[in-house]
Amino acid sequence: MRNRVVLFLLHTLSWLLLSSDTCHGVESDIRCLETLKLQLQDPNKFLDSWDFSNKTEGFICKFNGIGCWHPDESKVLNICLSNMGLRGPFPSSLKYCTSMTGLDLSNNDLSGSLPEDIDLIIPFVVKLDLSSNNFSGNLPAKLGNITYLNVLNLQHNQFSGQIPWQVGRLGRLTTFNVVDNPLSGQIPTFTNKSFGAKNFANTGLCGKPLNDCVGPAKKSHTGVIIGAAVGGIIFGIIVVVVLLSALRGVEKVDEEEDVEGNEWAKSIKGTKGIRVSIFEKLVPKMRLFNLIKATNNFSRNNIIDIGRTGTTYKANLSDETAGNLSF
Missing domain, CATH: 1.20.5 (Single alpha-helices involved in coiled-coils or other helix-helix interfaces)
Structure with a gap:
C-alpha cells in the first residue's frame, strides 16, 4: 500500500513538472510571436491574421508562416516569413522561441546589422535563410557558435568585411551562400565541406575556391x-x-x-749617386741614405740659402767632413 502511494506521488510530481515546463514553453513562444509582430513593419498586412486573443491550445500553430512541433502544442518549430515585404531589423524577440530550428526571412526589406550575440538568439537553428534583404555590416563571428546550422543563406545583401573564420568551424554546414555582398578578404577553410566558386561570387573575396589572395x-x-x-x-x-x-x-x-716640407725628398731615387757641389774637402758621390742622414732629413734648420740654382743645405758627414750642398 505504501509503495502505491509513493508511486502515485512520483507520477503526480512528474506530471506537474512537465506541465510547468510546457506552460512556460508555450508562454515563451507566444511572447516571441507577439513581440515579433510589433518589431516588424508589415505594409502588406500578412501578419494581421496573428490573433493573440484566442488562447486555445496550439492557436499560434495556425498563424501564417508558423510551424509547430505539434499542431495542438503552441511550441514553435520554424518560422517562414519569406516574400512578405516586411521591414525592420533582425528581430531580437526570436530568443523567446526557444525550440525553433528553422528561420526563413528571405525576400523582404529587412535592414541593419545582425546582432553580435546571434548565437544566443537562435542557438538551435538548423536552417537560416536571410537572403535578398538589405542587411549590412560585418558578419558576426558568433555565427560560428550556432553549431547545428546545416543551411546558411546570406546572398543578395549588403554584408561587408571578411567572412569570420569561425564560420569555417560549422561541421554540419552543407549549404553556404554569400553571393552578391561587398565582402572582402580571405575565404575561411571549412571543416567538413568544400563549396564551389558560385557560392562566393564577390569581387573582393579571394582564396579557395576563388583566385589566390x-x-x-x-x-x-x-x-x-x-x-x-x-x-x-x-x-x-x-x-x-x-x-x-x-x-x-x-x-x-x-x-x-711633413712639417719640415721634405716630402720632395721621398721622390729622390736612392740608387744613383748625388754630386755634392760645395764642400770644404773633396767629397765622393754619396748615397741617398747618407745624404738624408747628413742633412738631418733635409731639415729646414739645415737650410742655408734658397737661390736660383736650388736650395743649399748644411751637411755633417760621419767622417767629420762639413760643407754645403745644393740641389
Whole structure:
C-alpha cells in the first residue's frame, strides 16, 4: 500500500513538472510571436491574421508562416516569413522561441546589422535563410557558435568585411551562400565541406575556391625586400663616409709629419749617386741614405740659402767632413 502511494506521488510530481515546463514553453513562444509582430513593419498586412486573443491550445500553430512541433502544442518549430515585404531589423524577440530550428526571412526589406550575440538568439537553428534583404555590416563571428546550422543563406545583401573564420568551424554546414555582398578578404577553410566558386561570387573575396589572395603574405614579403634594400643603401653610405673620414685623417697625419716640407725628398731615387757641389774637402758621390742622414732629413734648420740654382743645405758627414750642398 505504501509503495502505491509513493508511486502515485512520483507520477503526480512528474506530471506537474512537465506541465510547468510546457506552460512556460508555450508562454515563451507566444511572447516571441507577439513581440515579433510589433518589431516588424508589415505594409502588406500578412501578419494581421496573428490573433493573440484566442488562447486555445496550439492557436499560434495556425498563424501564417508558423510551424509547430505539434499542431495542438503552441511550441514553435520554424518560422517562414519569406516574400512578405516586411521591414525592420533582425528581430531580437526570436530568443523567446526557444525550440525553433528553422528561420526563413528571405525576400523582404529587412535592414541593419545582425546582432553580435546571434548565437544566443537562435542557438538551435538548423536552417537560416536571410537572403535578398538589405542587411549590412560585418558578419558576426558568433555565427560560428550556432553549431547545428546545416543551411546558411546570406546572398543578395549588403554584408561587408571578411567572412569570420569561425564560420569555417560549422561541421554540419552543407549549404553556404554569400553571393552578391561587398565582402572582402580571405575565404575561411571549412571543416567538413568544400563549396564551389558560385557560392562566393564577390569581387573582393579571394582564396579557395576563388583566385589566390595577393594581399598580406606577398605585400609583407615585398616590404621585407624594400626594407633590406633601403638598409643596404644606408649601410653603404655609412661605410663610404667612414672610409672618407679615415682617408682624410691619414692625409692630415701625413701633412703634420711633413712639417719640415721634405716630402720632395721621398721622390729622390736612392740608387744613383748625388754630386755634392760645395764642400770644404773633396767629397765622393754619396748615397741617398747618407745624404738624408747628413742633412738631418733635409731639415729646414739645415737650410742655408734658397737661390736660383736650388736650395743649399748644411751637411755633417760621419767622417767629420762639413760643407754645403745644393740641389
